[in-house]
Amino acid sequence: MKRDYPDNSKIGGGVKAECSSMSSGKMKMWEEELDGSGAMDELLAALGYKVRSSDMADVAQKLEKLEMVMATSQEEGISHLASDTVHYDPTDLHGWVQSMLTELDGSPNCLDPSALLANQQIGDNILPSAGSSVVSTGNFSNSQQQIGNLSTVYHDDSEYDLRAIPGKAVFPQSKTTDSENSPKRLKASPSTESVPSPATVPEQARPVVLVDSQENGVRLVHALMACAEAVQQNNLKLAEALVEHVGRLAASQAGAMRKVASCFAQALAHRIYGISQPSIDSALSDMLYMHFYESCPYLKFAHFTANQAILEAFATADRVHVIDFGLKQGMQWPALMQALALRPGGPPTFRLTGIGPPQPDNTDALQQVGWKLAQLAKTIGVQFEFRGFVCNSLVDLEPSLIEIRPGEAVAVNSVFELHELLARPGAIDKVLNTIKAVNPKIVTVVEQEANHNEALFLDRFTEALHYYSTMFDSLEGSSSSSGLSPAARQDVLMSELYLRRQICNVVACKGLERVERHETLSQWRGRMGSAGFEPVHLGSNAFKQASMLLAVFAGGDGYRVEENKGCLLLGWHTRPLIATSAWKFPAGEL
């Protein structure tokens, strides 16, 4: 972390700290040289302030007090602090705060907005949780220019940190629309932020309301973004401070916003501290999947629309073979079997090849699912055959292993399975070639409609934040509108855990571990198109069924089905969240 100290010899150079720990365990992360001049607090030293560890509690208390005093004296003004250049070395935090306090306890002088701005920035800077890392703390009078400039850059961070001081929560500020307060609220769009000379006071003045959860919500988002940016710049100390800040802000929120924020904060913390997400066995992940299936319509939509496409492709076939890339509990297939059973002309013989991951206890989960499906098929009068393939990744699937009998129509079905292949180079191409090799009549692909595979971490983070906020909103929407039974509430909780794991993977994991590499429908279209697949339009039947499914779904008022060039998308309000598409390989059709 670099600090700029313009021409002030008072401010010590270098970051020296002892690596002895404070109460928080994070001190272990950073080991720096011992400073002979006494035990300095490391974090603050990193920010450029020398504070003795023994003084920390005292300093914190004084800072709170200072905060309160500065806030109350807003209207009266503390400009004298700005103009008075004879200040003590701010890196000597203890002494500086003390001096400020003694001065402020006296009567403050008249108001000077730009000075207030300067003071505000300084006030921000001395706080341990301050976000701004590159701020001049030296000469106040000639630093106003710099601060004025800096305010345009760091308007995002500074004011949140102030708000986060716990003492303030109990200490409400009066609402004022004075322009004097506007320097504090420099958060708005950058276009209003051009303050080239500190003398011009920004015209817009926003009311200062302390405990306003809507504002806190916006601040929360900004804080999350700032933290992600810090992570991207590898500014881990700043990121750490911000992550804690996010945690505090998140606690003030309610409902979906709090859950999303805490998920993302946790994921960011995992990334910052290098904690890897614990892997869960497939039984647990199947269980989470089932709860997600039950609590919201996304998976049902996926199954119904894919089944409709397969049904239409199999309209005239006597023998059909479906290859399911992720069998899990086989929830998609009963409905297809029932539709085949009721097809005019009678059901075809139905073969299902299910692919799944190895089980930790070596039980054959695939066979058990196959057995249950076989029982169902028998009761409804459909001839059924099942084959299970266990493999770690779809890449391991060889076309020769899949037995294709002559005269059977083949369908390949993939629900949320293809994006994992993007983690390894060449994997997706191999799998697409495998698909081509089995000569399918139809390939149904369901994927999340989001781009969580950007190269830049910040872009991924932003996308994921929007996507999962919408997801959680939809869960919230469907759970609040109906009186929930305990089982339904458990469904919602487990679904949130299911989504939380995805968030953690997108944000905290890197390289091969990051498997949730979602891409948008247009990206998949490009990929499938360049591999030689042609799109198959999902007909109006699929659309009507999907619409009806959503109309029937309790709490489903916010869900929307859209059609986009033959593909169907399900979203919450205006944001599409999952997309179903169907493909065929024309070279195989002869």
Add this chain to the structure above:
Amino acid sequence: MVHHHESSEEAEKDPQEPSKRPKFSINDDVDILREILKRLDGPSLGVASCVCRLWCSLTRNDDSLWEHLCFRHVSSPPPPSVRPVVVALGGYKRLYMVCVRPVLSRLGDSDRVRKRVWTRHAVQLSLSLFCIDSYERRLSGDASASSLMFLCNPINV
């Protein structure tokens, strides 16, 4: 109907006055009773099952009553292949209770679909959901299927 039954029951309890006894009791002819019950709607069938043991056993055990109820509003009658499938998956009464009734009431309420006549899509949807319900019961060993809880738990007659 209930009134009629009461009067005939009353008359049966009073054999000492044969002149008052009507010539016909609805409970004597189960087929006619069945034909009448077939034409009732869901809630009325539920009420009917509470009238007496005969009516109760009819409504519980005779699935054809519920079959008529399920497909009453369909514009064209379902193909004959439907029956064995539905019976195998749990019967028409369960189909009505678990799928048809909630779907109908939800579709009736929703702004998007106000039709009184069932389209084949609604029939297909109900049957698919019913099949999933049956499968889930197998998976969880006959515990109540939770994937259809989004339709709201129906009352059991």
